[in-house]
Amino acid sequence: MNTKKCFINGMGCISAQPTFENSFLENPQIPTNVVDFEVVKPNYKEFISASALRRMKSGIKNAVVASSLAIKDAAIHPEKIEAIITGTAFGGRQYSDEFLKRLVDYDEEYLSPTPFIQSTHNTVGGQIALNLNNHAYNVTYVNSAAAFSSALLDALLYINTAQKSNILVGGVDELSKKSIERYRLVDHYKLEKDKNFDILKTSSTGCFPGEGAGFFMLSKNQQENSYAELVDVQMKNDLKVEDLNQFVSSFLSYNELSIKDVDVLLLGNNGDENFDYYYEKIENIFTTSENIYYKHLFGDFPTSSAIAFWIAAKILKDQHIPEVLYKTAEKSQQKTYKNILLYNQYRGKDHSLILLKNV
Amino acid sequence: MKTKIAITGMGIISAIGNNVAENLKSLEAKKHGISRIENIDTKLKDEIFVGEIKRKNQALREELNLSKEDNFSRTSMLSLIAAKEAIKDAELNLDENSSIGFINGTTVGGMDIIEKYYNDFYDKEENRHYIHIQDAGSNTNLIAEHLGINQLVTTINTACSSAANAIIFGARLLQSGRLEKVIVGGADALCKFTINGFNTLMILSDEHNKPFDENRKGLNLGEGAAYLVLETEKSALARNKKPIAFLEGFANANDAYHQTATSAEGKGAFLAMKEALKMAEISPSTVDYINAHGTATENNDITEGRALQRLFQDKTPEFSSTKPFTGHTLAAAASVEAVFSILALQEQKIWPGLNFTKKIKELNLIPQQEVKTQKIEKVLSNSFGFGGNCSSLIFSRSH
Structure with missing residues (x-):
């Protein structure tokens, strides 16, 4: 089969780090006393009209800004975008919580339509299409930690088969107080403020919650400023740790690579002592790669793989890894970073492998 | 070369029947399932009509042999009933077909249960386990686990077109060669969140809905679940399974x-x-x-x-x-x-x-x-x- 390659031609990222100004790789910020990793807010007014801003909560705002940046970065005319694919597990969670609270507290009285409309997951993709006046394929994946990888896979299927040439794909989730409170009740999220930077050393359950948006212009055409190539995405809903080796090996061999070909392994460690052993296991498989992580700087959220995807593409383009991302002090001196593999899971579910290659 | 997409099984539960045969019977008899709402104590109960499945959560739980500690929302239980019928209809043995995919569509996810226990979570521990399924994907993951599906599983929410996009993505996965069989469809149970949401939009009718009528007054919300088993024609042929449609x-x-x-x-x-x-x-x-x-x-x-x-x-x-x-x-x-x-x-x-x-x-x-x-x-x-x-x-x- 004549498979078309898939290039990352533009990116936009809003997160708890200075990814918006694109300076993260040179200037990562060390979080102190943070429990919930809120985004560094861009100047939304530069991107969104004041009247629209009033109705928008952070997720949709960040998605609109990140997608605008990605489109601008790829220098593509919005009319040429042939699909808009969004991953978001929580959707408009702040509005959803607001509507839910009023519904319960006021016994189904005093409700207004805006929170309801803005709560649904596909409002993000719908809003982007509206702003761009784009009538193309538009879909929203919401499956927890698989939401972003599902969106990537969808895009990849279209590009590989050359059915579509230019696709906007992204992941976005927002923090919401009420949801955080509820999740804390069942130990999804941590509380220990002082330890957040040392997630590898914590011995507690759950993660530090975060938020953010990463959007990407993918294309079958390579450009001068292309960041990297998205080679493949593989998802597995449920995986026993003893089957991880097989999962990884078959993915690599399908892509005609060996373990040693992976230069950088970007892992989703979030400090949850109940589930981080998956990452230990995969590190045991990859003994020659540079093993890095990122959630200690960004917090964790279902579509945080979009942040990882942004980091990986940046590393491949700049050929530089900030020291703060390394899991251990000792690191090998790589000549060139060619292949980066992302591995993520959440609470033992939604395992994903994403492979990027330099261009 | 285009891969032909065969449909080899289907399952459904709706206000007009608990399975395909009952739904067919109702369609043939012009027997609708629109009524006043009974299972949810909503203030709007005398103002709206709904397509409600007249079975309480407990009855669904018993039919599915689920324990009280299970995290299934009503939406997910409807999913299980319809998905199981589709799997049976397609004569799939999930143990032998572990590479089967599952693409689910839902807007409600776990909301029907979260809104119910919203104020209890802080004071009482007994229902806290439902917090695990407050997002849509966790519901799908739970359904997949119960069905014995552990490969490619995902969820789509594009509001009222969710299941259509689940069918489309499933078909494209078959065409790409990544899967040979995939269960696709969607589910939503009635809940106060959606009923009140649509009510704020002022598009709920206080009568039985009448599509394409000059004097139509809006929609009646309904609940249900339906799934199709899609497979490549080649896969269906190989196991001698006659498609029910394409x-x-x-x-x-x-x-x-x-x-x-x-x-x-x-x-x-x-x-x-x-x-x-x-x-x-x-x-x-x-x-x-x-x-x-x-x-x-x-x-x-x-x-x-x-x-x-x-x-x-x-x-x-x-x-x-x-x-x-x-x-x-x-x-x-x-x-x-x-x-x-x-x-x-x-x-x-x-x-x-x-x-x-x-x-x-x-x-x-x-x-x-x-x-x-x-x-x-x-x-x-x-x-x-x-x-x-x-x-x-x-x-x-x-x-």
Whole structure:
């Protein structure tokens, strides 16, 4: 089969780090006393009209800004975008919580339509299409930690088969107080403020919650400023740790690579002592790669793989890894970073492998 | 070379029946499932009509042999019932078919249960386990685990077109060669969140919904779940399984007009139908029946109608909306109506649009009002949602 390659031609990222100004790789910020990793807010007014801003909560705002940046970065005319694919597990969670609270507290009285409309997951993709006046394929994946990888896979299927040439794909989730409170009740999220930077050393359950948006212009055409190539995405809903080796090996061999070909392994460690052993296991498989992580700087959220995807593409383009991302002090001196593999899971579910290659 | 998408199984639960056979019987008898709401204590109970499944959560739990500690929301229990029927119908042995995928559509996810225990979570521990399923994906993951599916599993929420997009993504995964079989569809249970949400939009009717009627007053919400088993024709042939129908074409387009209203000319709807026909490589004149989105809102029916007239000129084939039977089942609507479309192909019958009395002035469209037997080879099914999401599917008969 004549498979078309898939290039990352533009990116936009809003997160708890200075990814918006694109300076993260040179200037990562060390979080102190943070429990919930809120985004560094861009100047939304530069991107969104004041009247629209009033109705928008952070997720949709960040998605609109990140997608605008990605489109601008790829220098593509919005009319040429042939699909808009969004991953978001929580959707408009702040509005959803607001509507839910009023519904319960006021016994189904005093409700207004805006929170309801803005709560649904596909409002993000719908809003982007509206702003761009784009009538193309538009879909929203919401499956927890698989939401972003599902969106990537969808895009990849279209590009590989050359059915579509230019696709906007992204992941976005927002923090919401009420949801955080509820999740804390069942130990999804941590509380220990002082330890957040040392997630590898914590011995507690759950993660530090975060938020953010990463959007990407993918294309079958390579450009001068292309960041990297998205080679493949593989998802597995449920995986026993003893089957991880097989999962990884078959993915690599399908892509005609060996373990040693992976230069950088970007892992989703979030400090949850109940589930981080998956990452230990995969590190045991990859003994020659540079093993890095990122959630200690960004917090964790279902579509945080979009942040990882942004980091990986940046590393491949700049050929530089900030020291703060390394899991251990000792690191090998790589000549060139060619292949980066992302591995993520959440609470033992939604395992994903994403492979990027330099261009 | 195009991979032919065979449908080898289906399952459904809706206000007109607990399985495919019961749904068929109701359609044939013109027996609707619209009533006042009984299972949810909502303030709106005397103001609205709904397509409610008259079984309490406890009854569903018992049928499924679930324990009280299980995290299943009503939505997920409806999913399980319909998905199990589809798997059985397709004669799939999940132990032997571990590489099967599952693409679910839902807007409610765990909301029906979260809203119920919202104030209890802080004081009492007993229902806290439901917090694990407050997002949609966790519900799908739970369903997958219960069904024994552990490979490619994901969830789509494009509001009222969710199941259509689940069907489309499933089909594309088969065409890409990544999967040979995939279970696709959607589910939504009635809950206060959605009922009140739609109420704030002022599009709920205080009567039985009457699609494409000049005096339509809005929609009736419904609940249900429906799933199809899709597989490559090659895979079906290899195991000697006769397809019940084929998925010939599909398309998704965005109206890009307004978050909750459709453009006057129904641009997204027109594009979705046109592209689906193009993919199926058929002309509009070969469509024998259209299962319209037809929610009976002021906005949908006029714009969908205009899009139909533009595409089919003055030769719109037999069409109807089956929402007067089931109510609008939101994320499940496209798969519920996919089952009805396949039943139309199998039975060679056009399903009636109930409650119609007066044609929309501006349109030349009169839905079929009786169960009409005729030759049906191709059925077009529409599903449109908030966010401008428009999807169309084309099913063809299995000979």
